Amino acid sequence: MTPSPETVLIQNARVIDPSRNLDLTGDILISGGKIVSAEAQVPPEGLPQGCQVIPAKGLVACPGFIDLHCHLREPGFEYKETIATGTRAAAKGGFTSLCCMPNTQPAIDSAAVVDFILRRARAEGVVRVFPIGCVTKGRHGKKLAELEELASAGAVAFSDDGDPVHDANLMRRALTYSADLGRPISNHCQDRVLSRGGVMAEGWTATLLGLTGIPAAAEEAMVARDLALAELTGGRLHLAHLSTAGSVALVMQAKERGIPVTAEVCPHHLTITDTWALGNKGTNGDSVGTGGYDTATKVYPPLRQQADVDALVDALSEGIIDCIATDHAPHDVVSKRVTYQDAAFGISVLETALGSLMQLAHRGKLSINQLVERLTVGPAKVLGPSFTDLATLKPGTPADIVLFDPDLEWTVDTRQFISNGKNTPLEGVKLKGRVAVTLVEGKVVYQALNTREQGS
Amino acid sequence: MPVGNLTANGAGRRHVLDLDDFSPQEIAAVLDNSRAMREVLGRDIKKVPALRGRVIVTLFYEASTRTRISFEEAGKVLSADVINMSASGSSVEKGESLLDTGLTLQAMGINVIVIRHPHSGAPYLLARHLDRVSVVNAGDGLHAHPTQALLDLYTVREKLGKLEGLKVVIVGDVLHSRVARSDLWGFAKMGAKVTLSGPATLLPPEFLRCKGRLPESHALASVQVDTDLDRAIDGADVVMALRLQSERQDGGYLPSLREYVRRWQVTEGRLSRARPGALLMHPGPMNEGIEVSAAVAHGDNSAIQEQVTNGVAVRMALLYQLTTGNT
Structure with missing residues (x-):
């Protein structure tokens, strides 16, 4: 696991925050494990050195x-x-x-x-x-x-x-x-x-x-x-x-x-x-x-x-x-x-x-x-x-955030499961929608290897 | 002397798990071949070399007399080597899992496993995980008993000359009967009309409630339910009585055996409402005086002994088709 950088910027996501009925395209800025802002786009000029940028175009970002x-x-x-x-x-x-x-x-x-x-x-x-x-x-x-x-x-x-x-x-x-x-x-x-x-x-x-x-x-x-x-x-x-x-x-x-x-x-x-x-x-x-x-x-x-x-x-x-x-x-x-x-x-x-x-x-x-x-x-x-x-994605709250691609198709393969439990009736079934990145307290705890939109 | 005139239809099938995946043509082929096998059983020397060098294991996790012996005889008449294995006295007692037992038998080069198990679906577990063995279901839990159904079909077809259009009444503890489930598939597929009768507590709740829920095209769409046996038996060509286990009384399914006898015992009086010459059948073992009266069990309409003889022939036909279709 990568050490948690002080500042993380999630860029160009569809930000959904049901706690505030928010659904817009924007950025989420995280600092010290807490959300600084989760609405407007953050101008790159003002970012501190070593800020981790997560490009999130096409991804939903939500609590x-x-x-x-x-x-x-x-x-x-x-x-x-x-x-x-x-x-x-x-x-x-x-x-x-x-x-x-x-x-x-x-x-x-x-x-x-x-x-x-x-x-x-x-x-x-x-x-x-x-x-x-x-x-x-x-x-x-x-x-x-x-x-x-x-x-x-x-x-x-x-x-x-x-x-x-x-x-x-x-x-x-x-x-x-x-x-x-x-x-x-x-x-x-x-x-x-x-x-x-x-x-x-x-x-x-x-x-x-x-x-x-x-x-x-x-x-x-x-x-x-x-x-x-x-x-x-x-x-x-x-x-x-x-x-x-x-x-x-x-x-x-x-x-x-x-x-x-x-x-x-x-x-x-x-x-x-x-x-x-x-x-x-x-x-x-x-x-x-x-x-x-x-x-x-x-x-x-x-x-x-x-x-x-x-x-x-x-x-x-x-x-x-x-x-x-x-x-x-x-x-x-x-x-x-x-x-x-x-x-x-x-x-x-x-x-x-x-x-x-x-x-x-x-x-x-x-x-x-x-x-x-x-x-x-x-x-x-x-x-x-x-x-x-x-x-919530309210400023000042812990940056527990998930980014997911709502349209990415994938096939359930229990050999890829991290869980020790491989017991699912969905083995081999095609699903649409998959997590790309998960952060807990501003730290990336999961990142998919190949997400469709990432980096674009 | 070889077996005469066997139909090849159905060759390529590896397992016999239930009749739901049999086509009417395939069922007919088994019945045709059973007739040829019946002829072998009538010979002075009941032995043909058809399955020489094949090994069949009967793997029984439940008590059985007629089914196990019937399979054993079927295999031996066809010159297969038959090994009987029961849960007691084997590694099963040491906790060897069903699947491990199956894999062990496969590793020994067994060709066919005939399995009886108290759990529904046990033969499917073996069939899914074993790739070099044929699995024959000799009764699994409450689910299926396909060879019994085939011998029932054979018996009816031989005695009444046809299956299509016949009215078949199955009476008794349908809920807990694997025979009834397989018979339903078999008779329905061959065009007979089945009516289930018995106490409402012993009929599958879905058959009581699902009127019209099955699409017309479904094989079981024609099945009727009638708790009134006197009405259900009216004009029947076949009456099949199922074994009533006395535990059902304690389970709260029945007020008393006495009341069961009064309402659902197949008696001479009730049988007289059926067509003249209607068949009385029972998969055994029979509780005379409970589900059937003694007079009826041994009367002119009874085909019960014939069912047993035919069981050997039908199992010979199946074993033959399975082992020769997969060389």
């Missing part, structure tokens, strides 16, 4: 993406991902801040583990890492974790992700108890009784494959429960990775009634359906292809049907869903090179997120500005006011 939901696997599962590899994959994907889920070994249920992750991130990481603490001790769903201690140590939210907080009474207490801590409780909504044995979405594809389906009601029943509890307690509820049209309707209703709730959606639930499990990359939904039972499509919540995808995209566009989170869930090869039933749940998302999401912009479902908003301002709002400065 770095904030991921509310990823799995860095450290400590405990370093064979799947580490803070070193995960943060580098994030930088490649345009993410400058990661909130990592506590389903590690040991789980993030004590100040000591929060501290370990923060130390590892400082030593090995290239982007900001914000641990999410457990709601319950050991993620066992029995007793509350020491939420205040976790918050003081640096946990930015609470979640038992990977598992729901199944006990409704405990969820109620968690929402009540945490209300004065200023941190949301992010729940993974899955009624384990309804989803028992399920490995993919209930539906025609599951019927064809003879795989046990997970009904949409498994998610919706708990979303409905949590909304009722949020109303009852006034606690800060955040709904992780929504996947069904029914969940969208519930959240819309709740927001109309003023219940304090936020929600996230993942790139895969916005772009692909359960038919991808048939192994035809979504092209044929009627029979099993040679790549059938593609375990890379196994994820919780499961990939669902087109009507759900459409509802989620609309909800994201309308702001019913506040933000996009990756749920990056890297796995080792062996965890996926088994039968569908035995395969681990999860998709490696960080490096394909932008390219996947840009399909929505290219198809006119969302503007690029909206997408950027849902990747920056949206998640920052979920986390609270202390994150506002990480989701």
